[in-house]
Amino acid sequence: MKQYLALCQRIIDEGVWVENARTGKKCLTVINADLTYDVDRGEFPLVTTRKSFYKAAIAEIIGYLRGYDNARDFRAIGTRTWDANANQNSDWLANPVRKGEDDCGFIYGAVARNFPKPDGGSVDLLRKVYDDLKNGKDDRGEILTFYHPGAFHLGCLRPCMYSHHFSLLGDTLYLNSTQRSCDVPLGLNFNMVQVYFLLAIMAQITGHKPGKAYHKIVNAHIYEDQLELMRDVQLKREPFAPPTLKINPDIKTLEDLETWVTVDDFEIEGYQFHAPIQYPFSV
Numbered sequence: 703m704k705q706y707l708a709l710c711q712r713i714i715d716e717g718v719w720v721e722n723a724r725t726g727k728k729c730l731t732v733i734n735a736d737l738t739y740d741v742d743r744g745e746f747p748l749v750t751t752r753k754s755f756y757k758a759a760i761a762e763i764i765g766y767l768r769g770y771d772n773a774r775d776f777r778a779i780g781t782r783t784w785d786a787n788a789n790q791n792s793d794w795l796a797n798p799v800r801k802g803e804d805d806c807g808f809i810y811g812a813v814a815r816n817f818p819k820p821d822g823g824s825v826d827l828l829r830k831v832y833d834d835l836k837n838g839k840d841d842r843g844e845i846l847t848f849y850h851p852g853a854f855h856l857g858c859l860r861p862c863m864y865s866h867h868f869s870l871l872g873d874t875l876y877l878n879s880t881q882r883s884c885d886v887p888l889g890l891n892f893n894m895v896q897v898y899f900l901l902a903i904m905a906q907i908t909g910h911k912p913g914k915a916y917h918k919i920v921n922a923h924i925y926e927d928q929l930e931l932m933r934d935v936q937l938k939r940e941p942f943a944p945p946t947l948k949i950n951p952d953i954k955t956l957e958d959l960e961t962w963v964t965v966d967d968f969e970i971e972g973y974q975f976h977a978p979i980q981y982p983f984s985v
């Protein structure tokens with residue numbers, strides 16, 4: 703939480719205004735931030751200086767792991783985060799590949815679970831990483847990537863947190879996640895939860911202890927219409943101690959995650975938070 707607030711303050715102190723053509727808004731921007739989550743100590747990086755909807759963040763990443771490609775499926779598992787990008791982005795609405803209401807196209811997990819090979823067919827990247835880790839193997843390339851520059855025209859948005867690289871040291875699992883673009887007031891609130899969650903759940907279903915998760919952000923920004931709320935409201939509040947995430951111990955395999963798991967298999971203990979803040983969202 704302290705590192706989150708420090709990043710917000712750094713953007714305000716050192717950020718540079720950058721025009722963004724896609725949203726038509728200016729963003730106060732810094733380049734490069736490195737966050738570390740102590741998954742081994744169970745410190746869940748949930749924002750406490752406003753109420754955070756962590757179940758929606760978990761639902762979103764479960765949707766990625768399942769390879770979802772439409773906002774309806776994301777809603778059914780507990781998040782509305784893809785509604786706007788699927789249905790309100792004018793470039794996407796005009797794209798002939800869009801399959802109608804709620805379609806997101808070829809994005810995130812839909813790419814990773816069915817990554818096209820240049821010589822034909824596709825690879826399921828998550829299955830490869832999972833099978834290797836479950837067998838105690840780390841070939842120094844246990845990478846789940848959502849990034850396929852040759853397929854950007856087939857989806858409503860390029861992935862932001864686009865790469866998750868797992869490593870085994872003895873029986874401890876580590877994760878390095880990389881994010882190219884980060885909406886710090888809204889998106890990062892979710893992305894911190896997701897990086898922690900991904901290491902914790904992969905450790906559980908592959909039978910390892912979780913170590914640290916390292917989260918690299920390249921372009922970290924605050925949109926012009928979010929600045930006042932961040933500077934004058936959220937940053938004036940004192941953070942609380944981090945809560946703990948409890949994961950249903952019956953989740954034992956990737957198949958469990960793909961089939962019966964819901965957001966109610968994840969609960970937090972000891973979450974103290976300040977009042978919600980509604981930040982504007984840019985499509």
Ligand SMILES: Nc1nc(=O)c2c([nH]1)NC[C@@H]1CN(c3ccc(C(=O)N[C@@H](CCC(=O)O)C(=O)O)cc3)CN21
Nearest residue numbers: 755758783784787885888889891892979980983984985
């Ligand atoms: N501009 C922008 N920022 C993002 O963070 C973002 C995108 N676009 N597009 C793709 C996904 C969608 N994400 C989202 C979308 C909405 C919220 C959001 O509205 N969060 C609210 C309420 C969540 C709830 O009630 O469940 C919040 O206060 O955190 C967060 C992340 C993250 N990504």
Ligand SMILES: O=c1ccn([C@H]2C[C@H](O)[C@@H](COP(=O)(O)O)O2)c(=O)[nH]1
Nearest residue numbers: 724860862863883884885889890893
């Ligand atoms: O997980 C996510 C997904 C998206 N974002 C933010 C980062 C940017 O503000 C927009 C994406 O816009 P681009 O023009 O494609 O960079 O969404 C996020 O923070 N986290």
